[in-house]
Amino acid sequence: MISGRVRASRALVVCAAAASAAILAAQLLVRPIVGLANNGDFERVMSYAGLRYTSDRYEDKYFTHVVSKFAYAPVWARSGYLTSETLLARVARDASRPFSRDGLFDLRWLGALHAAMVVAGIALLVAAAGTLTVPAQAAAAVLLVFFFADVGYAAPLNSFYSQAASVAFLLPAAGLAALGLRRGRLDGRLLVAFVAAAAGFVASKPQESLHGPLLALLALRLAPADRAGRLRGALAAAALCAVAVLFYRAIPDRSFREVALYRSVFEEMLRDSPDPAGDLAALGADPSLAVYAGRSAYAADAPLSDPAFRSAFFDRVGYRGLLRFYLARPGRFAARLARAAPGAVRLRPGALGNFERDAPGYAPNRTTRRFGLWSRIRWGLAPVAAPWLVLLLGGNAIAAAARWRRASARGRQVPEAILVLVAMAAVELGVCVLADSLESVHRHLFTFHALCDLLLAGDAAWLLQLATRSRNPAGAAA
DSSP states (O other): OHHHHHHHHHHHHHHHHHHHHHHHHHHHTSSSOOOOOBSSOHHHHHHHHTEEOSOOOGGGTBSSSOOOEEEEOOOOOOOOOOOHHHHHHHHHHHHHGGGOSSSEEEHHHHHHHHHHHHHHHHHHHHHHGGGSOHHHHHHHHHHHHHHHTSHHHHGGGSSOOHHHHHHHHHHHHHHHHHHHHHHTOOOHHHHHHHHHHHHHHHTTSGGGGGGHHHHHHHHHHTSOSSHHHHHHHHHHHHHHHHHHHHHHHTSOIIIIIIHHHHIIIIIIITTTOSOHHHHHHHHTSOGGGGGGTTOOTTSTTOOTTOHHHHHHTTTTOOHHHHHHHHHTOHHHHHHHHHHHGGGGGOOSOSSOOOSOTTSTTOOTTOOOOTTOHHHHHHHTTGGGHHHHHIIIIIHHHHHHHHHHHHSOTTTTHHHHHHHHHHHHHHHHHHHHHHHSOGGGGGGGOHHHHHHHHHHHHHHHHHHHHHHHHHHOHHHHHO
16 A cells, blocks of 8 residues: 555656646746736846846836846846845846857746746645545545646746745745655755755845745654754754844845835825824824825825935834734734735736737737636636635644644644745734735735635645545555
8 A cells, every 4th residue: 555655656756747837838938928917026136147238218128028138147136135036036147147149148048947946846845745544645636736836826926026036936945845855854865955945046136035934843843852953953944043133134224125115004094094194193103194195106206215304204204113003902903914915816917918019919918828827717716815815824723723632743734834825924924014015015925816716625634544544544544
């Protein structure tokens, strides 16, 4: 029985890897390719990676269509925005240059690198399910391919958005951690690979730096029990925390934190507030600033550069104060979460084209429906998004906690890993909901979607494992 299960596991790993690679390649590499148009964020990565547009015209670069050809160039600007996506873009750039026939960089090199990392993550996760019954393994394999080969995940892989690095590093990190769970320990090359993948994830976007301590806890918990193993686990945890602190401290205050904080307070919190002046006073800011409630940070008369406004707001208010404000008013926070909930099930961003200008049937901002079934199913949950998210995250947390109480010391590792996933999803949602306006919250929840889908795939495999083991106890015991 066990040998048959092992053979099934190997076959499923191969099939899952081949299927996800084929579906992603059909979208990312075969013309007309699918990608995601630039909303103005690409230059943060391109400037450091040594790539430039071949045209300076606005209409040739932004929003309506995908651009797949770029000029090679030296580093041409330093925005201060650090992300592991720059490393991936640089690797793709350098690998592609000897093969460039027209002297231009083809975006598909970067898409292929992102896709290869996603496929590797799916294969690792399926391999880690090898101890489960065959139906449970198959469910995990099918769902992982169905979820992560969807165009909602695939389109950003053909882009310079830093969330592409988030999912490209998250899935291998999750797969390596799952293999560690299967073995009962995370050490040797497996530990080194996990730290590398987790560090790439933590360094992908400013919000992901907050996950460093959670992933460090996972590395500590999965470290071998002997003295040397604990020391290696502690060093791995320290490395992940150091990367998290480094990249969090490197966030440019003026261009990122301050604009986001202004939008969170003035465009979101105060816009529908019954007492804007009172809320500002509670935050520690000048109540007279209530005149800016609802005013866009990008409006011509926005006050962000006004020294008087900066002194009255940014010198007094930060995200810690905003968090304390909502903790003291849980009803207001719950209402804000409820408004954000539909965006938390929306995988695909709007108003960004998926096709190049020369694609058949091209129209500005045109998006594709191919390989988008999971995206559509997700978006169909919008009317019940809030209870659905409570059920998914709360249900997993309760089930994991209950399993932890009944389990042996080693058996507690799996529920602990589930609790880490739930905590990461909760942190991701909370940060995205509080850190900016809710107008485009769905664009910042890419990692949250991936974490939720990992939980869903795990839930399906676990339920089938319970069902199939109960039907065949002798086989399960074998």
